[in-house]
Amino acid sequence: MRANCKKSCGTCPKGNFTGWAWHGDAISGSGSLSIEGLCVDADGQLPAGSGGGNVMHLLQCEDGKKSQQWTRSGGQLRSLSAVGQCLAVFAHWLWDYVPVVMLQGCASEEIEVAARADPTPRHAAAAAAGKSHMVVDTSRILDGGVPGSQLWTINKNGTLVNGQYGCVEASGSAGPASTIWEKALTGGRKALLAINGADLAQETSLDLASLTGKASWQVRDVWGAKDLGKQTTVARSLPPHDCLLLVLSP
Numbered sequence: 001m002r003a004n005c006k007k008s009c010g011t012c013p014k015g016n017f018t019g020w021a022w023h024g025d026a027i028s029g030s031g032s033l034s035i036e037g038l039c040v041d042a043d044g045q046l047p048a049g050s051g052g053g054n055v056m057h058l059l060q061c062e063d064g065k066k067s068q069q070w071t072r073s074g075g076q077l078r079s080l081s082a083v084g085q086c087l088a089v090f091a092h093w094l095w096d097y098v099p100v101v102m103l104q105g106c107a108s109e110e111i112e113v114a115a116r117a118d119p120t121p122r123h124a125a126a127a128a129a130g131k132s133h134m135v136v137d138t139s140r141i142l143d144g145g146v147p148g149s150q151l152w153t154i155n156k157n158g159t160l161v162n163g164q165y166g167c168v169e170a171s172g173s174a175g176p177a178s179t180i181w182e183k184a185l186t187g188g189r190k191a192l193l194a195i196n197g198a199d200l201a202q203e204t205s206l207d208l209a210s211l212t213g214k215a216s217w218q219v220r221d222v223w224g225a226k227d228l229g230k231q232t233t234v235a236r237s238l239p240p241h242d243c244l245l246l247v248l249s250p
Helices: 113-117 121-128 208-212
Strands: 021-024 030-035 038-045 056-060 070-073 076-079 086-093 099-105 152-154 161-163 166-169 179-184 189-193 200-208 215-222 226-231 235-238 241-250
Touching: 038 099, 056 099, 056 215, 099 241, 121 161, 189 208, 200 208, 200 241, 208 215, 235 241
Parallel strands: none
Antiparallel strands: 021 030, 030 038, 030 070, 038 056, 070 076, 076 086, 086 099, 152 161, 161 166, 179 189, 189 241, 200 235, 215 226, 215 241
């Protein structure tokens, strides 16, 4: 799952933005958040990457599973199983700064909830500009110390809105390589390293011209220990947490 479509929920051409639903317990105040049979699950948090962050995956909904239970407090979604952790969105360098959903230490929940429910002129202006009126149109820390990246609204139209990054989609796409590194070698050669930081296989296509400025190269697959001949692109399915290392020769 990831966050994008900041301006207006439901208008993006790609992604599954609707169908989110909150299933709450009126007595305990806790509940689960799901879309098409998949639940937001604290167990879906991948091991921490650089800087302590990593993407979060939806998991199959299971009745009574504690890691799928959350409390809604002051706009935050607090995990019942991961104590002190809140659902948040963060743009991490590992994912090429695409905003991704993850667990994060909860900030203070002392926030003027009434101000969010009764739009101020700032929020009214955002609505007039075509934004969802429940989106907090600021990336700054809000009054009370809660960052917009930890504030959530579940709308009646089935959209899940993050206060800083906008609508959140359930993405089934593995996407491109997490990071691609280039290094100059002797004799005019170059090395390219494509890293898949996800726990899903990713289809990766490297356009050598856009990456190096030269249309074609003699390519050697280092890990595969074989020459691929003269190529303009190299496409490969990268297994989870694997990488592709190429040496390019003129």
